[in-house]
Amino acid sequence: MKKSDIKFQIELDEKSLPKAITWDASDKEGEGLESTKSISLNIWDNLNQSTLRIDLWTEDMSVVEMKRFYIDILGGMGQTILNSTGDEYMSEEIKDLCDRLVRHVNEENSKI
Incomplete structure (x- = not known):
């Protein structure tokens, strides 16, 4: 069975706000971390039958x-x-x- 990894790295400022966001995925074109200004991640929580959300963006967006x-x-x-x-x-x-x-x-x- 094939597996794919997705990785996010969030650099926080002194107020714990995102200063830089980078990401990588084992199946993406190109190698190494790529920079982005925002991510929005939604996860279905089977246990509670609800959606969990993570929304992050940098101040340059x-x-x-x-x-x-x-x-x-x-x-x-x-x-x-x-x-x-x-x-x-x-x-x-x-x-x-x-x-x-x-x-x-x-x-x-x-x-x-």
């Missing part, structure tokens, strides 16, 4: 990048729902929400 990051995450969830369950309605609702959020962010950015 802009508000616009953060909004785009979460729109991309939602869009990916919509595609995963379609691929894993075949639920076209739920997938389309998520896609429609993402489209509205993209318009919102674009309108905000045009005013800057």
Whole structure:
């Protein structure tokens, strides 16, 4: 059986806030740690039948990048729902929400 490892390293400042985030995965292209500004990890807790979340970002991640990051995450969830369950309605609702959020962010950015 094949195994894959995913590793995150978080460098914290004196207030325990993320200063730098790096990651590596045994199946990714290229070798060595790569830098990122944000991670969002969701884990299904079988025992409590709920989702555990870890959301971390560095201070160099802009508000616009953060909004785009979460729109991309939602869009990916919509595609995963379609691929894993075949639920076209739920997938389309998520896609429609993402489209509205993209318009919102674009309108905000045009005013800057």
